[in-house]
Amino acid sequence: MHNSKLVKFLRGCFHLVIKGNAAYYAWMGFLLLLIIIGVGAYVRQMQYGLITTNMRDSVSWAFYIGNFTFLVGVAAAAVVLVIPAYIYHWKPIKEIVILGELLAISSIIMCLLFVTVDIGRPERVWHMLPFIGKLHFPSSLLAWDFIVLNLYLVLNVVIVAYILYKSFSNEEHNKKFIIPLVFFAIPMAVSIHTVTAFLYNGLSARPFWNSAILAPKFLCSAFCSGPAILLILLQILRKTSNLEIKDEGIWKIAELMAYAAFINLFLFGAEVFKEYYSGTHHLLYHQYMFWGIGEHKAIVPFAWLSLFCNITAFLLFMIPATRKNFYTLNIGCLLIYSGVYIEKGMTLIIPGFTPDTLGEIYEYTPSLNEVLIAAGIFSVGFLVYTLMVKIAIPIIMGKFHVDQPVVSSRTHV
Amino acid sequence: MEQNHSQTDSGQCPVSRRHFLKGAAGVISALALGACDAKKLEELMQKHFHEMSKEELARAIARLESEYAEKYKTAIKVDATGPMEHTLFGYALDLSRCIGCRRCVYACVKENNLPREPQIHWIRVLELDKEKGVDLAHANSYYDAETVPREGHFYMPVACQHCKHPPCVKSCPVSATWKEPDGIVVIDSNWCIGCRCCMAACPYGARHFNWADPQIPPNEINTNTHYLGNRPRYKGIVEKCSYCIQRTRQGLYPACVEICPVGARKFGNLLDPESEIRYAMETKRVFILKEELNTQPSFFYFYSL
Numbered sequence: 010m011h012n013s014k015l016v017k018f019l020r021g022c023f024h025l026v027i028k029g030n031a032a033y034y035a036w037m038g039f040l041l042l043l044i045i046i047g048v049g050a051y052v053r054q055m056q057y058g059l060i061t062t063n064m065r066d067s068v069s070w071a072f073y074i075g076n077f078t079f080l081v082g083v084a085a086a087a088v089v090l091v092i093p094a095y096i097y098h099w100k101p102i103k104e105i106v107i108l109g110e111l112l113a114i115s116s117i118i119m120c121l122l123f124v125t126v127d128i129g130r131p132e133r134v135w136h137m138l139p140f141i142g143k144l145h146f147p148s149s150l151l152a153w154d155f156i157v158l159n160l161y162l163v164l165n166v167v168i169v170a171y172i173l174y175k176s177f178s179n180e181e182h183n184k185k186f187i188i189p190l191v192f193f194a195i196p197m198a199v200s201i202h203t204v205t206a207f208l209y210n211g212l213s214a215r216p217f218w219n220s221a222i223l224a225p226k227f228l229c230s231a232f233c234s235g236p237a238i239l240l241i242l243l244q245i246l247r248k249t250s251n252l253e254i255k256d257e258g259i260w261k262i263a264e265l266m267a268y269a270a271f272i273n274l275f276l277f278g279a280e281v282f283k284e285y286y287s288g289t290h291h292l293l294y295h296q297y298m299f300w301g302i303g304e305h306k307a308i309v310p311f312a313w314l315s316l317f318c319n320i321t322a323f324l325l326f327m328i329p330a331t332r333k334n335f336y337t338l339n340i341g342c343l344l345i346y347s348g349v350y351i352e353k354g355m356t357l358i359i360p361g362f363t364p365d366t367l368g369e370i371y372e373y374t375p376s377l378n379e380v381l382i383a384a385g386i387f388s389v390g391f392l393v394y395t396l397m398v399k400i401a402i403p404i405i406m407g408k409f410h411v412d413q414p415v416v417s418s419r420t421h422v
Numbered sequence: 423m424e425q426n427h428s429q430t431d432s433g434q435c436p437v438s439r440r441h442f443l444k445g446a447a448g449v450i451s452a453l454a455l456g457a458c459d460a461k462k463l464e465e466l467m468q469k470h471f472h473e474m475s476k477e478e479l480a481r482a483i484a485r486l487e488s489e490y491a492e493k494y495k496t497a498i499k500v501d502a503t504g505p506m507e508h509t510l511f512g513y514a515l516d517l518s519r520c521i522g523c524r525r526c527v528y529a530c531v532k533e534n535n536l537p538r539e540p541q542i543h544w545i546r547v548l549e550l551d552k553e554k555g556v557d558l559a560h561a562n563s564y565y566d567a568e569t570v571p572r573e574g575h576f577y578m579p580v581a582c583q584h585c586k587h588p589p590c591v592k593s594c595p596v597s598a599t600w601k602e603p604d605g606i607v608v609i610d611s612n613w614c615i616g617c618r619c620c621m622a623a624c625p626y627g628a629r630h631f632n633w634a635d636p637q638i639p640p641n642e643i644n645t646n647t648h649y650l651g652n653r654p655r656y657k658g659i660v661e662k663c664s665y666c667i668q669r670t671r672q673g674l675y676p677a678c679v680e681i682c683p684v685g686a687r688k689f690g691n692l693l694d695p696e697s698e699i700r701y702a703m704e705t706k707r708v709f710i711l712k713e714e715l716n717t718q719p720s721f722f723y724f725y726s727l
Contacts (some may be wrong), residue, residue: 057629066629066630089464129615129631131615142596149619155595211593213716215622403431
């Protein structure tokens with residue numbers, strides 16, 4: 010009995026996933042193409058080694074790890090939207106929570122892929138498995154990160170699968186089971202980003218990161234970028250499907266983002282003050298970031314662009330008129346997303362290594378191969394998200410359930 | 423991928439649950455790689471240096487030696503001599519004498535089988551301004567060694583400082599690097615996953631990554647190697663100075679000490695009151711690099727003049 014329901018569910022999912030309109034096939038085709046190109050680039054990297062990247066001994070982590078850091082933030086923030094939804098029983102956000110958790114799942118998958126492509130010996134990754142390998146816990150922060158990221162992934166998969174499957178079965182959720190998990194996901198979300206910040210923060214060799222403000226700043230910027238993606242996705246979803254998402258829900262999220270963007274800017278200001286007023290040797294890294302050192306200025310335009318994006322977006326979210334206008338709201342989302350992406354992806358990691366510990370300046374910009382691999386990984390993330398949403402939305406809308414295991418009307422995603 | 427062995431090896435060891443789990447993990451990775459032959463599998467499943475029994479270590483060494491013989495067409499001996507009792511190695515470098523000739527750098531390259539392509543140097547010699555003192559922000563390591571010593575400059579070679587509190591060891595997620603009882607910070611080249619946490623953690627730029635498959639001309643190979651030191655390394659892993667573990671554990675000086683034309687380098691057992699290093703420590707005023715980080719290097723600098 011139970012078995013046949015599961016079979017129905019899986020067959021229904023399969024149907025949902027393979028059927029779609031032309032736009033859906035075009036989108037999937039586009040993602041698959043990028044994934045194939047990315048795999049090709051990765052094969053090249055495996056063959057020749059990480060020499061195919063532009064990383065070298067001086068700048069030994071760069072674009073991959075930057076993307077990883079950014080996506081940890083997205084994964085964390087998507088779930089923190091659970092707080093208003095569950096604590097205040099706030100209707101318009103509830104559907105958003107499921108979509109947020111799906112975003113968290115795809116982000117964590119991307120994170121794990123970015124770490125995998127960054128390591129030199131991926132086939133030895135089993136050395137990190139507790140008891141089987143030799144995980145250096147609790148000493149190594151990467152060991153912590155490995156644990157919390159995987160735990161967080163499993164947690165979100167369990168929550169989403171449980172809720173969706175129960176809805177599919179037309180059964181009540183066992184609140185005693187699911188609510189504690191949902192609440193546990195909140196501190197877990199905070200912890201994945203905190204631990205990732207500590208990965209850099211704990212390194213006394215790198216004064217640029219060795220500042221207590223790093224973890225709080227990570228959280229604030231994540232609460233800007235994660236919801237920014239969600240806001241855009243929600244608008245796309247309510248246009249392309251019949252899912253009801255109220256304007257109030259979207260505005261509320263935008264308001265929360267304004268607070269986060271402000272604290273992020275404030276912490277940034279505090280850091281800039283400390284560095285420039287005390288003016289120690291450690292100022293060098295900020296100087297490299299904002300003004301360049303000698304002829305080495307590759308990162309300078311990015312640093313200013315990121316700052317400009319973050320300030321403008323903050324203003325757009327803060328002023329009620331621009332927050333409630335979907336045109337300016339979307340510009341704000343794009344700006345804050347870009348601002349945080351540049352900050353986490355480039356201006357956090359690279360100045361930390363430039364100049365290196367013995368004063369050498371190696372100017373890093375990503376190689377084409379790195380960019381192709383990164384594009385492939387992002388495509389995997391989008392692909393996973395699209396497939397999951399394709400299944401989740403009909404369930405949320407009650408169109409796909411045990412008595413109607415094949416959705417007759419076409420759902421557009 | 424770098425090596426392709428057709429030879430098979432039928433290993434017979436009792437299969438415990440732990441073995442089995444390790445094996446399972448290894449097999450999965452092996453399949454993922456499409457590497458199916460037995461030797462490749464054995465390499466993949468090799469245990470951490472500390473967890474191998476004597477027999478397992480001997481087997482691993484035999485496998486490594488045959489791999490190296492095939493790759494470099496020379497018989498290479500891999501030794502695994504442990505630390506001597508009552509020994510704590512220390513190093514002192516006289517900045518007044520060093521002329522920046524980089525002979526130590528190249529002696530190290532030869533002795534330790536450092537990759538010639540892409541080039542790795544375990545020792546980096548910094549040219550510093552006498553006016554500014556030890557100010558790393560103005561250090562230059564790309565000076566012309568033919569014209570040294572240059573007016574107004576002094577020279578500071580930097581390699582692994584073999585810290586008492588090594589931040590690299592702390593950061594490694596798989597315990598692939600550790601401090602030996604004689605003070606040497608070592609790496610298990612077959613255990614390192616190449617995540618480069620240690621490189622981000624090291625305040626002295628002492629750790630180097632094999633960005634590509636390391637190339638050494640077979641006729642330049644040093645065939646006298648140590649498991650935790652100068653045996654040929656692999657693509658995708660981190661390497662570093664081991665105080666010439668293959669020499670110093672046999673009572674010899676490191677190659678850089680031996681080659682130094684001005685006698686700027688002193689090495690010895692810090693626990694031996696008669697040693698040269700103790701003499702340097704007691705008669706000179708020594709300092710350590712980046713003292714404020716509390717890494718407590720076993721590598722000291724001093725000015726004799």
